[in-house]
Amino acid sequence: MKEAGRAEGGGQALFEDQDFPSDDASLFSDSSTPIARLQGDVTWRRPQEICRSPALFPDNASLAHAKQGLLGDCWFLCACSFLLKSKQLLDKVLPPEQPQWDHSRYSGSFQFCFWQQGRWTEVTIDDRLPCINSTLCFSRCHSPTAFWVALLEKAYAKLHGSYERLWAGQVSEALVDFTGGLAERWSLGEAEEEEQQQRPEQDSDRVRGRSLDLSLLFPVKDECAVSCSTHSSPGGASELGQYHAMTVMEWLDVQMVSGSKVLLLRIRNPWGRCCWGGAWVGSGLGWSSVDPVSAVELQARVAEGEFWLDETEFLSQFDDVTVGYPISDEGHLKSIYTGNLLTHNHQLAGRWTRGHSAGGSRNSSGYGSNPKFWLKVCESGEVLVSLLQHRRWRNAEQCAQTALEDSDNATHQHYQAIALHMWKVEKRRFNLSRMLNKPPCASTHCHAYEREVVLREQLEPGHYLLIPSTYQPGAEARFLLRAFSSSSSSLSALKSPAPALPLTTDGEWETSYFRGSWAEGRTAGGSRNFLSHWQNPCFPFTVCAESAVTSGVNIRVNLRQSRPDADLHPIGFHIYKVPEGESERTLPRDEDPAASCVPHCYTRDVSLSCCLRPGDYAVVPSTYRPDCSASFTLSLARRIHRKVVKSQERLGRAIQEVSSLKYRIIVQR
Structure with missing residues (x-):
């Protein structure tokens, strides 16, 4: 075999991509797929080392189609077939006029472009391809001398981080990455x-x-x-x-x-x-x-x-x-519902942040805290709005627990369940809580574990409020909101008011942290629906008289479970009053809790703020069903009433010194 780093005739060294090297690091991410058995058997060869006269495309167009190899990326290959139907899109993904193997300017590198989160991203690779002996082990063309599919697959693998990350995906994702459409x-x-x-x-x-x-x-x-x-x-x-x-x-x-x-x-x-x-x-x-x-x-x-x-x-x-969706020669999206050209399009990036803008679904009381966007429609027409979330990669242990053949499970690994709802708003100033109690004028109906969901509607002129959400409150992700319309429109973010700062004049907060776990058969007692509820961990605390003299909230509790996002338990907690002179181990089982954070939710964190009278209490955190094992952290913040001393003297002295300096300057004039 010829030396891979040299061009024909011993000329200039050919390009070798150090960011995507020809070794196992580019093949495998966690060795959790069947291609893991190829370790040690793969060699990397350039096309001129595989056949005598390589080319990107064959003379016979029917032989240009993709043929699947040992990699489970049929979804990617289906999108490749669509590229062959549109020279415009193919030239976008694989820019033409690149020097090939028979050209004097051939350097061993090729450039590709993929649409990623709102913009076209260039990916450069070398042309060393994974082989077993002298045969491509992954995707190829039906023509043994054509290499556009194998090179495109390598560039797409580099974009994802490895070949193995192309195992099991959705055709829709590859189509969007190749077209920038829907x-x-x-x-x-x-x-x-x-x-x-x-x-x-x-x-x-x-x-x-x-x-x-x-x-x-x-x-x-x-x-x-x-x-x-x-x-x-x-x-x-x-x-x-x-x-x-x-x-x-x-x-x-x-x-x-x-x-x-x-x-x-x-x-x-x-x-x-x-x-x-x-x-x-x-x-x-x-x-x-x-x-x-x-x-x-x-x-x-x-x-x-x-x-x-x-x-x-x-x-x-x-x-x-x-x-x-079809893309016109001018680059406009064409509706599959009506055939209309959607000549106006806008996009805005956003994110769901735990504790701030990750309010969960409409079932959650925090739904109104989700990011909000204005869609202004100037003329009646067809409008499509898409919500596209960023992919999140799992670690090796989590991926190994997922059945490789189950495409739904593979999707749940990487994406949140998302949805998009839209309300018609008559005035820009409105009561949000009142409006959210009304049904939306359009929605994606359900939260789906998809990278992108699409809402389509014929809309009259006016202002529309868009709220993207995850199903689980507290679920974090970045997203891109896109609007396509047949008539003039605009898209803008609704600025959320700044959160109120805590008042420091009526006291301070003292926070305690507890670590615990629910263990199957011992301390995982489940909710109050089960007799075993009292087996759950119990954390005592005291509300002092000084903590209760002020009106309003004096206790804040947060429960956080330590499990993967894709495998959360529904969690909640109750706060029980401990009878005077008794221990928290003898909590009255026939008495209602003094406060509760229910219903149990499939989320990482649940929180409660409340006002409790002076006395002894205990927090009992639980999963909904018994015998659900997990570790957790419980934080308990109590308001302690300390008198705040303001340094009036120091402030006054500073003012006096400035005044004296100013007076001396005036006198010296």
């Missing part, structure tokens, strides 16, 4: 739609997809990206695992001999082989019902790894469909 995931099932109709306003921490009517997409079917996926092995596609995505290459109404029409869809499997045995594969029975000339023409369109199926088969074999 993509939506639609359910092909009926049960979820019925559930949503029964409880349209109820927030949920699980994904409830909207059912897709294929006829909706007919006006833009030749322009949008469409992929389909299965979450479990369907009857006809027995080769498929628990999750696999494919590309819908085309779909059309075909005239049958009987005079009726049948909707046929041509599907491409990234594996590069047919895994379907339905009525329209090869010499299947379906073709006998179609005009022979049409049958021959349609069968001739099938390339390697492709197959036809009809609408009935499609709806029964796949669980959901992802639709990427």
Whole structure:
């Protein structure tokens, strides 16, 4: 093998990317996927070391499509197929006129561009590719001499931090990263739609997809990206695992001999082989019902790894469909609902911060503290608003606990459950709490563990209040809010008032911290619904008379559990009055708590501020169900009444000194 660091003929050294080196650090993030078994077997070769005449693209366009290797990134490869349909988008992601292997300016590097959180980001890589022996071990083109897919995959892996981080993802994410547009995931099932109709306003921490009517997409079917996926092995596609995505290459109404029409869809499997045995594969029975000339023409369109199926088969074999919005030559988004060009777009960044702007869902009393945005619509028209959150990577131990095949679990690792609600506001000055008690004029209906959720509505001119939220109060994340409209509009952040400063003239606060744990079978007694509640840890404290002489809050309690965000227990606590002369170990079990922080919430922190009379008390923190193990920290702040002494003398002396100096200056004139 030739030395990888030298160009042909021993010329200038070829580029070697030190930020994404040719070693295991670029392949693996936590070795939690099946490719971990490749450790020690991978060699890195440049394309000219793999074949004689490498090129980015083959002469035969049908051989430019991607073929999946040992990496589970079918979602990424489905988005690659869409790039081949649009030269404009392909040139954006892979800028043209880059020196290739037969050019004198070839230096061993290639540049790619990906849309990330509101802007296009350039990624430069060297062209050393992971191989086993002399064969690419990950994605490639159907042509063995074309390398655009392998190089794009490497650049995308660098963007994510490693190849392993491309294992299991959503087609919608790759489509947005390649286009800067929008993509939506639609359910092909009926049960979820019925559930949503029964409880349209109820927030949920699980994904409830909207059912897709294929006829909706007919006006833009030749322009949008469409992929389909299965979450479990369907009857006809027995080769498929628990999750696999494919590309819908085309779909059309075909005239049958009987005079009726049948909707046929041509599907491409990234594996590069047919895994379907339905009525329209090869010499299947379906073709006998179609005009022979049409049958021959349609069968001739099938390339390697492709197959036809009809609408009935499609709806029964796949669980959901992802639709990427078309992008016009001018770069404008086109609505998949109406075909309208959305020529106006705006974006603003924001974040949910614990204790300040992470108020949780509409089920939470803190919902009104979430970030708020004004959308001004100047003319009637179609408006789409998207909420896109930043991805957060988990550590190796947490990732290893997630089933690799379960795409929902993989999504829950990296994202919060998010939603977006919108209210029509008649005046810019309004009562927020009163307005939030009214149903929103539009929303994403449920909190979903998706990177992006989309709200779409036909809006009249006016002002609209947008509130993005996570399902769990206190959940932290950064996000990007985007608005696309067919008519003039504007987007701005609603400035939240500054939090009130604590008053220091009526006392000070003294805080104590306690560490404890709920242990299964011993100290994890659960809520008051269970007899074992009294097994929970108990923390005594005293409210002195001096602490109770002032009106208002004199006790603040915060309970914080130490568990991963994706695996939180519902927690809460009660404060019990200890009878005079008794111990906290003999709390009266038939008496109501003096104060409570309930209901139990799936959140990292719960807090309560209250006013208690002088006496002895005990805090009993708990999970909702018994035998839920976790460590926790309890902080207890008590107001202590100390007289505040103001240094009037010092202040007066300072003023007097300045006055004397001023007087001396005047006299010396």
